[in-house]
Amino acid sequence: MSILKIENMSFAYSPNTRKVIDGLSMEFDEGKVYALEGRSGAGKTTLLSLLAALTxxxxxxxxxxxxxxxxxxxxxxRASDVGIVFQNYNLLPKLNAIENVELSIDISGREVPDKRRHATDILTQLGIADYDLERPVLQMSGGQQQRVAIARALSYDPPIILADEPTGNLDTKTEQEIIQIFDELAHRRNKCVIIVTHSKRVAQMADEVFSIDGMRES
Ligand SMILES: Nc1ncnc2c1ncn2[C@@H]1O[C@H](COP(=O)(O)OP(=O)(O)OP(=O)(O)O)[C@@H](O)[C@H]1O
Ligand SMILES: [Mg+2]
Structure with missing residues (x-):
């Protein structure tokens, strides 16, 4: 059985305006990576917000x-089933990497015996060096912030990961490293990974690619 399923879903930001999502049905399984493609304004971020139950x-x-x-x-x-990696990271800029991840654990309400150890382990696994763990995230590079944002989404071990353009601002090498993280999350750790992306390389790694057209008028 699929873990996440959309049936005949429509969405408009206000009554009498165009439906941004119009009669969409999709199914998502654990252990797979899904790439969601579509032109700018097609409704990809809107779809992720719906999948995250933010709307x-x-x-x-x-x-x-x-x-x-x-x-x-x-x-x-949101606190236990889905982890969200936002397009602009949404990290707290004055907090360091560890504090950002610890805060996310707190918000989820999950009991973690040694929060600091747990946060440090996840960040280290995602390639944040020891000397970067306690720097304010504002001082980190885009690729590092992306990793912290992924660490935060993973901090309470949700089965579903949603990511909005996670490689949009990265150079090819860093992009490849981030792609590998998502690849492992789905294919080794059995997560359901849903990535909004314009990247051909992400689409190549994905098990399924969906195209959101967003052109239909209501
Ligand atoms: N808060 C909002 N209120 C009203 N309309 C909105 C709102 N957010 C987005 N829209 C509109 O909904 C449509 C889809 O926007 P969305 O952000 O989902 O696109 P997207 O596919 O993520 O685009 P991009 O690739 O540029 O990030 C656009 O026409 C946009 O103007
Ligand atoms: Mg978007």
């Missing part, structure tokens, strides 16, 4: 393990 559909449903996401506690859904 609710105008019509149709989203289910996680067969349960309607919007009939359960959406806060709990």
């Amino acid at each position: 609710s559909p105008t019509e149709g449903t989203i289910t996680v393990n067969g349960e309607n996401v919007f009939k359960k506690d959406t806060y709990a859904y």
Whole structure:
């Protein structure tokens, strides 16, 4: 059974405006990477916000393990089922890498015996060097901030990872390293990884590529 399923979902930002998402159905499995492509303005970020239950559909449903996401506690859904890597990272700039990850663990409400150790381990696994762990994230490079954003999304070990253009601002080598992280998350750790991307390299690594057209008028 798929972990996440959208059925006949539509969404408009306000009544009587164009449906940004119009009658979309999709299924996502654990252990796979999905690339979502589409021109600018097609509705990719909107779709991720819906999948993250940050906003609710105008019509149709989203289910996680067969349960309607919007009939359960959406806060709990975000705190345990999905990890979100935002387009602009959304890190707290004055906090260091460890503090950003610790804060995310706190918000999720998950009991972690040694939070600092746990945060450090995840960051280290994602390639943040020891001497960077305690620098304010504002002073880190784009690729490093991207890794911290991924670490934060992984901090409470959710089965679903949503990422919005995670390699958009990176050079090819760093992009390849970030791609490898997502590859391992899906194919070794059985996560369901959904990536909005314009990158051919991400699409090549993905198990499935969906194209969001966003051209239909209501
Ligand atoms: N808060 C909002 N209120 C009203 N309209 C919005 C809002 N956010 C996005 N839109 C509109 O919805 C459409 C889809 O936007 P979205 O951000 O999902 O596109 P996208 O596919 O992520 O584009 P990009 O590749 O540029 O990031 C666009 O026409 C946009 O103007
Ligand atoms: Mg977008």
